[in-house]
Each structure stands twice: as C-alpha cells, then as structure tokens.
Amino acid sequence: MQVHKYDVVIVGAGGAGMRAAIESGQRARTAVLTKLYPTRSHTGAAQGGMCAALANVEEDNWEWHTFDTVKGGDYLVDQDAAEVMAKEAIDAVLDLEKMGLPFNRTPEGRIDQRRFGGHTRDHGKAPVRRACYAADRTGHMILQTLYQNCVKHNVEFYNEYYVLDLLVVEEDATRADGTPFKQKRVAGVVSYDLASGELHVFQAKSVIFATGGAGKVFKTTSNAHTLTGDGMGIAFRRGIPLEDMEFIQFHPTGLAGLGILLSEAARGEGAILRNSEGERFMERYAPTIKDLAPRDIVARSMANEVREGRGAGPNKDYVLLDLTHLEPAHIDAKLPDITEFARTYLGVEPYTEPVPVFPTAHYIMGGVPTNIKGEVLQDNDTIIPGLYAAGEVACVSVHGSNRLGTNSLLDINVFGKRSGINAAEYAKTAEYVEIPEDPAAETVALLDAVRTASGTERIAAIRSDLQETMDANMQVFRTADSIAQALSDIATLRERYRNISIQDKGKRFNLDLLEAVELGFLLDLAEAMTVAALHRKESRGGHYREDFPDRDDANWMKHTMLYKDDAAETEGIKGLRFGTKPVIFTRYEPMERKY
Ligand SMILES: Cc1cc2nc3c(=O)[nH]c(=O)nc-3n(C[C@H](O)[C@H](O)[C@H](O)COP(=O)(O)OP(=O)(O)OC[C@H]3O[C@@H](n4cnc5c(N)ncnc54)[C@H](O)[C@@H]3O)c2cc1C
Numbered sequence: 193m194q195v196h197k198y199d200v201v202i203v204g205a206g207g208a209g210m211r212a213a214i215e216s217g218q219r220a221r222t223a224v225l226t227k228l229y230p231t232r233s234h235t236g237a238a239q240g241g242m243c244a245a246l247a248n249v250e251e252d253n254w255e256w257h258t259f260d261t262v263k264g265g266d267y268l269v270d271q272d273a274a275e276v277m278a279k280e281a282i283d284a285v286l287d288l289e290k291m292g293l294p295f296n297r298t299p300e301g302r303i304d305q306r307r308f309g310g311h312t313r314d315h316g317k318a319p320v321r322r323a324c325y326a327a328d329r330t331g332h333m334i335l336q337t338l339y340q341n342c343v344k345h346n347v348e349f350y351n352e353y354y355v356l357d358l359l360v361v362e363e364d365a366t367r368a369d370g371t372p373f374k375q376k377r378v379a380g381v382v383s384y385d386l387a388s389g390e391l392h393v394f395q396a397k398s399v400i401f402a403t404g405g406a407g408k409v410f411k412t413t414s415n416a417h418t419l420t421g422d423g424m425g426i427a428f429r430r431g432i433p434l435e436d437m438e439f440i441q442f443h444p445t446g447l448a449g450l451g452i453l454l455s456e457a458a459r460g461e462g463a464i465l466r467n468s469e470g471e472r473f474m475e476r477y478a479p480t481i482k483d484l485a486p487r488d489i490v491a492r493s494m495a496n497e498v499r500e501g502r503g504a505g506p507n508k509d510y511v512l513l514d515l516t517h518l519e520p521a522h523i524d525a526k527l528p529d530i531t532e533f534a535r536t537y538l539g540v541e542p543y544t545e546p547v548p549v550f551p552t553a554h555y556i557m558g559g560v561p562t563n564i565k566g567e568v569l570q571d572n573d574t575i576i577p578g579l580y581a582a583g584e585v586a587c588v589s590v591h592g593s594n595r596l597g598t599n600s601l602l603d604i605n606v607f608g609k610r611s612g613i614n615a616a617e618y619a620k621t622a623e624y625v626e627i628p629e630d631p632a633a634e635t636v637a638l639l640d641a642v643r644t645a646s647g648t649e650r651i652a653a654i655r656s657d658l659q660e661t662m663d664a665n666m667q668v669f670r671t672a673d674s675i676a677q678a679l680s681d682i683a684t685l686r687e688r689y690r691n692i693s694i695q696d697k698g699k700r701f702n703l704d705l706l707e708a709v710e711l712g713f714l715l716d717l718a719e720a721m722t723v724a725a726l727h728r729k730e731s732r733g734g735h736y737r738e739d740f741p742d743r744d745d746a747n748w749m750k751h752t753m754l755y756k757d758d759a760a761e762t763e764g765i766k767g768l769r770f771g772t773k774p775v776i777f778t779r780y781e782p783m784e785r786k787y
Contacts, residue, residue: 204225206233210347217345220616234405258277262592263310267592268593281606287609294326306321311484379625396619401581406424408420412451433753434720435589435754438725448538452533458515486594512548512549652707655714657681678718750772752770
C-alpha cells in the first residue's frame with residue numbers, strides 16, 4: 193500500500209472537480225483522483241447549455257434568474273445560495289470563454305443565448321434567452337476546456353483510481369452553548385488503482401468530493417453506467433448526512449423506451465410536445481410558458497396524458513416531440529447530435545417525423561449537504577473542517593426540489609470554483625490530521641469480502657432488479673404503497689447482495705469487483721431516496737405523492753436530513769434517523785407555483 197501526501201485531494205474529474213482543480217492547482221499542491229479518464233466524465237454528455245443573465249440577446253438580470261431558480265425549485269431552494277449562483281454565473285461563463293471555450297455566437301460576435309425551461313423574463317412573464325451553448329454539446333466543450341486548463345496548471349491526475357473510503361477522525365469538542373459533541377475531521381481518502389489492483393492512501397489537508405450523480409439506481413435514465421453515487425454513499429457510511437434525497441428529477445424528453453436524453457434545447461429552439469391526438473397539451477398545464485415549463489411539471493403532464501389514454505404509439509405509452517416545423521438547416525446548426533440520436537436509436541427522421549419521448553431519470557437534487565463555501569456539514573450547525581463537496585454529489589441547495597435546465601453546468605462551475613479556492617486557502621494554514629493506524633483496513637475487508645464470496649447471486653441481476661423496482665415504484669407519480677413496495681424490494685435485494693460471487697478473482701482491471709462495490713452504493717442510495725420519499729408526506733417539485741397531492745408549507749417547508757444512526761429506526765428501517773434543516777429565505781415568499 194502506497195501513501196501519498198497532498199495539500200488538496202479532489203475526488204472526481206467532471207466539471208465540478210476540474211473547475212475546483214484549476215483554482216486549487218494554482219494555490220496548493222493538488223491531486224485529482226478519478227475513476228474515469230477525466231474527459232469521459234458525465235459532464236461531457238451535457239447537451240443544451242449553461243445559463244447566465246448576460247442579457248446578450250434580450251433584457252435579463254441576475255435577480256430574475258434567482259427568482260426563476262427559487263420558484264423552479266418549488267421554494268425549497270436556499271435563497272442565499274441561489275443568489276450567489278445567479279450573480280456569479282456571469283463570471284463563470286466569462287471564465288470559460290477566457291479559457292478558450294468555443295460558445296455559439298450572435299452575428300455581432302457576442303455569446304449567443306437560447307431559451308430553456310423555467311427561465312423567464314420579469315418573474316414569469318415569458319421565456320427568456322439565458323442559456324449559453326456550444327450547439328448541443330455544451331458539456332463536452334466545458335469538459336475539454338477545463339481539462340486543457342488543468343494540464344496547463346500542472347494539476348496531477350490519478351486516472352482510474354476509485355476512491356472507496358474517506359478517512360475521518362472524531363475529536364471531542366464543545367459547542368458554543370457548552371454541550372459536548374464529536375467533531376469530525378478529514379484526514380484523506382483510500383483509493384483503488386484499477387490497473388494494478390493496489391490500494392493507495394492519500395493524506396490531505398483538504399478533500400473535495402466532486403463525484404457526480406446516482407442516476408443508475410433507475411433503469412430508464414439519461415445517466416451513464418458509472419453514475420453510481422459513490423461519493424454520496426461513502427460520505428453516508430462515514431456518518432455524514434444526506435439532504436433532500438427524495439427529490440429526483442425526471443427529464444421529460446428521454447427517447448421512449450431507452451431513456452437516452454434529447455435535450456430541452458430542442459424545445460428551447462421551438463420543438464413542441466404533442467399527444468396522440470396531435471394536441472399541444474402543455475397549453476392546458478402551463479398556459480403562459482407551455483412546453484418551457486419546469487421539468488417536473490412537463491414530466492408529470494406527459495405521464496398524465498399517457499395515463500388518460502392519449503399516449504402515442506402501438507402501446508400508447510409515450511408522447512411525441514415535434515420538430516417538423518423547424519428548418520432542417522436550423523436543426524443541423526443548433527441540435528445536430530440529439531437529432532442524430534433519434535435517427536440512430538429509434539430510426540426516426542426528426543426533419544419529417546415527430547420523435548417518441550418519455551420522462552427519464554436524470555438528476556439527483558439531494559446529496560451531501562454543504563454551505564455556500566462548499567464546506568460539508570456534519571449537522572446543521574457544524575462543518576467538517578477541510579471537507580468540501582461540489583456539483584451533483586452536493587446539495588447546497590440551489591435546486592431545491594426541482595432543478596432548472598442549464599443550472600447544473602452553472603452550479604458545477606460556480607461551486608466548483610468556490611470549493612477549489614476555499615479548500616486551497618484552508619490548506620495553507622491547516623495542519624494535516626493524522627491518518628488512522630491501518631487506514632485501509634475497512635477497504636481491504638470490503639474488497640476481500642467481495643473477492644472471496646462464493647454465493648450464487650450475480651451483480652448484474654441484482655442491479656437490474658433494483659432498477660426495475662425503482663422505475664416501477666419511485667417514478668414521477670408515487671404513493672405510500674408504491675414507495676413501500678420499493679423499500680421491501682430493496683430489503684430483499686440487500687439479502688441477495690449478501691449472497692453474491694464474482695467471476696473475475698484477479699488483481700488487474702477487475703471491473704467485476706468494482707461493479708459489486710458500486711452496487712453496494714446504489715442499494716444504500718436507493719434506500720435513502722425511497723425512505724425519504726415515504727417520509728415526506730406532501731407533493732413538491734420532483735416529488736409527487738398521489739396520496740398527498742398538495743404542497744404543504746406549514747409542515748414541510750424544510751430540508752430532509754437523513755442520518756445513519758445505529759441506535760435509531762425510522763419508517764421501518766433500522767439504522768436511519770431523520771432530521772430537518774431550515775430553508776433559507778432572503779427575498780421571495782413562497783407563492784402558488786403557476787406557469
Ligand atoms: C445526458 C445529460 C445531459 C445533460 N445536459 C445538461 C445541460 O445541458 N445543462 C446542464 O446544466 N446540465 C446538464 N446535465 C446535468 C449535468 O451535466 C451534470 O449534473 C453535471 O455535469 C455533473 O457534474 P459533476 O462534475 O458533478 O459530475 P460528473 O461530470 O458526473 O463527474 C463525476 C466525476 O467523479 C468521478 N468519480 C465518481 N465516483 C468516483 C470514485 N468512487 N472515485 C473516484 N472518482 C469518482 C468520475 O470519474 C467523474 O470524473 C446533463 C446530464 C446528462 C446525464
């Protein structure tokens with residue numbers, strides 16, 4: 193086992209991790225550990241755009257952007273964080289431009305902007321052009337640009353290093369009011385080198401988690417195979433709470449039956465959703481901004497059309513995205529990749545035929561709780577010195593209960609940058625926390641248990657059954673019964689997980705082994721999402737309970753905090769405890785959410 197020492201260790205080389213690395217790398221000795229080669233991170237799959245109130249093509253300002261983010265998130269957004277994000281958005285885009293990102297331009301040479309769901313002029317009056325973009329490969333351009341700049345700043349990458357544990361120690365401490373508590377401190381991480389099968393311990397003054405989302409708990413998802421929520425899972429196992437895990441975003445336009453994403457940019461450029469009768473049904477659900485309503489509303493409206501028998505296709509189980517009124521040249525210039533997806537995967541020609549679409553699991557609004565500096569919280573009042581999180585793994589919370597399109601590429605840039613600066617500044621004066629004796633003991637035990645297991649269950653089968661139950665029961669519409677079904681299935685799957693075996697027992701490139709570990713994270717996170725969904729007895733943003741169809745501000749205007757606690761039991765699950773965290777209000781009182 194090798195031990196390395198850095199000031200700052202960043203886990204994850206997606207947009208959030210690399211934006212942090214650019215800042216940290218210029219201030220402190222920084223290493224980035226990533227299970228994927230950096231430019232294969234999911235940020236590279238992002239299509240539609242990154243928003244900022246640049247007002248390049250029409251009137252706009254950061255205050256309208258803040259309001260849209262708060263209302264889009266159904267008022268569960270921490271408004272201080274949303275304000276920071278909307279204000280710093282402008283510099284975030286200009287930073288990328290200076291680093292060399294080739295944004296689409298207006299004829300006058302300014303960065304062009306287009307429409308996206310929920311982004312409006314003057315507090316909801318009409319859609320506004322706020323999303324900056326590079327055709328429909330904005331994330332690809334961001335990831336390449338950030339990687340080039342990391343190389344320029346000599347950031348050290350450890351590629352295909354899987355982080356499997358976070359080293360935290362607990363110290364006796366006292367709160368301001370005199371009560372004693374255990375202060376967590378971060379000492380480093382334990383990682384597994386895929387190529388050699390060797391473990392490497394990294395000691396660091398600061399650690400930034402930027403490990404992305406967990407969409408792979410679902411079968412129908414826009415997320416890549418690798419989005420298994422490792423960072424959330426590791427943090428949770430180490431006693432760090434998870435915030436707002438019940439809120440999962442279903443993107444309206446996945447290719448039907450496949451889940452592959454067709455960006456909202458299509459609707460931003462004028463595409464229209466229609467039911468089997470050819471009706472533009474969003475006019476009924478969101479009369480003002482129609483197809484450009486926030487994603488939770490559009491996804492539910494689509495599912496409702498199908499339920500009420502107005503779905504298209506032989507099984508009436510999808511709706512249609514109509515681009516046929518757009519000029520082919522316009523489609524080719526603005527939406528080249530996603531229209532090609534429709535041709536390749538569905539054999540549909542978007543110039544002349546509408547594209548079958550249905551909601552697909554897309555984004556996890558919840559995650560590891562942080563404040564606006566990127567510092568991770570161990571509880572509402574206490575940060576963990578030296579530990580930061582940014583991007584989809586984190587919950588800061590700028591997205592509340594429903595994220596607006598193009599706000600994630602923004603989030604990773606704004607809070608990636610903040611975390612990178614703050615982690616490096618912290619490392620300048622902090623001392624190393626001593627790593628525990630035998631730091632990799634638990635990781636060794638975890639890996640040995642999988643390697644030597646001789647059960648009869650296959651990893652792929654358990655994963656697929658997990659995804660089936662989540663697709664069936666934790667969807668756009670939920671009830672106490674459906675959620676309870678998912679929970680009981682997850683309990684059965686956990687039992688089966690104790691009886692696995694893997695075929696590859698070798699050391700080098702053992703993906704069998706790592707997929708087994710990743711499945712462990714998926715099971716933990718699916719349980720967290722499901723138990724939180726059962727707990728929240730109201731409907732808000734992405735979480736819709738048919739048995740509690742209204743938003744209930746009197747009882748539920750609060751964040752859910754889920755703690756691992758061996759002594760507790762909640763919603764029938766041993767070892768879990770719920771807490772709450774107040775929502776931060778600055779200027780907007782909750783209103784009825786109409787579009
Ligand atoms: C198809 C698609 C299209 C999208 N389009 C848009 C869009 O147009 N606009 C928008 O705003 N948002 C969009 N999103 C959402 C947005 O792209 C993501 O939320 C965002 O890019 C996440 O960035 P991230 O840096 O947090 O994580 P990722 O980019 O997912 O990076 C995660 C990193 O963590 C590493 N990692 C994970 N686990 C480990 C581990 N155990 N050890 C070591 N490393 C690890 C991975 O190697 C990877 O480098 C889209 C998402 C998808 C799936």
